[in-house]
Amino acid sequence: MNLKTEEKNDVLVIFVKEERLDAHNSNDLKVTMQEFFDGGRKNILVDLNDVRFIDSSGLGALVSGFKNAISHQGSLKLASLQPQVKSMFELTRLHRVFEIFGSTAEAVENF
Amino acid sequence: MEKNEIEVDIKVPNQTRYLSLIGRIGEDIAKELDRFHGDRDTLAYHINLVLTEAMVNAIKHANANDPDKMVHVYITISDQDLLIRVYDDGQGFDINSIPPPDFDTLEDRGRGIYIIKQLMDTVSYEKINGGNVLEMTKNLSCM
Numbered sequence: 001m002n003l004k005t006e007e008k009n010d011v012l013v014i015f016v017k018e019e020r021l022d023a024h025n026s027n028d029l030k031v032t033m034q035e036f037f038d039g040g041r042k043n044i045l046v047d048l049n050d051v052r053f054i055d056s057s058g059l060g061a062l063v064s065g066f067k068n069a070i071s072h073q074g075s076l077k078l079a080s081l082q083p084q085v086k087s088m089f090e091l092t093r094l095h096r097v098f099e100i101f102g103s104t105a106e107a108v109e110n111f
Numbered sequence: 112m113e114k115n116e117i118e119v120d121i122k123v124p125n126q127t128r129y130l131s132l133i134g135r136i137g138e139d140i141a142k143e144l145d146r147f148h149g150d151r152d153t154l155a156y157h158i159n160l161v162l163t164e165a166m167v168n169a170i171k172h173a174n175a176n177d178p179d180k181m182v183h184v185y186i187t188i189s190d191q192d193l194l195i196r197v198y199d200d201g202q203g204f205d206i207n208s209i210p211p212p213d214f215d216t217l218e219d220r221g222r223g224i225y226i227i228k229q230l231m232d233t234v235s236y237e238k239i240n241g242g243n244v245l246e247m248t249k250n251l252s253c254m
Contacts, residue, residue: 056222064219
């Protein structure tokens with residue numbers, strides 16, 4: 001899976017550079033987030049700007065990251081969701097769980 | 112075959128790398144439905160999604176991740192309906208025994224069948240010829 005990471009202030013930003021986040025590749029994102037939290041990271045932002053398609057496995061990977069953040073006293077937030085991707089969060093009511101921001105810049109200011 | 116009817120019959124190995132191929136075929140078919148007067152881009156996304164969810168169900172749960180098995184996908188579109196069948200060779204399960212996700216407890220899994228049921232008009236999962244078929248339909252005429 002193609003992931004790019006950047007440090008912005010005290011936040012690790014993971015850019016998912018894939019058109020699809022699905023059952024084929026979402027475990028890579030799940031494991032990457034887990035490794036960062038296990039390594040002592042507190043604040044992670046996942047930028048989904050390039051993701052045009054997400055399935056239940058992709059959502060599940062993000063839920064796993066969210067729960068990992070809580071268990072490590074950290075936080076996981078999301079930014080730059082495409083409209084169809086955002087609609088999947090609404091369908092599964094996960095938009096009530098995640099803090100979702102329009103851009104990475106806006107999200108980084110809100111950690 | 113009826114005039115105006117599209118039929119696609121495809122088999123792929125029981126591997127998640129083929130999800131995007133099948134999803135995209137469904138998406139492209141939906142985008143060509145010029146007789147559908149609703150939001151075609153949303154329909155296309157939904158068809159991509161339900162095909163992906165149904166294939167993952169077949170690959171991981173029914174066919175137990177066995178890469179030597181095949182997943183058989185059949186799509187047909189008439190004037191009225193879009194019908195999708197996804198066949199597997201596995202043990203199967205009772206689709207009605209799967210509860211909807213509990214929105215108050217955060218689980219990593221358990222949203223796939225819920226998404227299919229939300230987006231399609233009819234969904235069934237039945238035993239057939241030693242395997243199973245997940246059948247789902249979408250009414251195209253009333254949207």
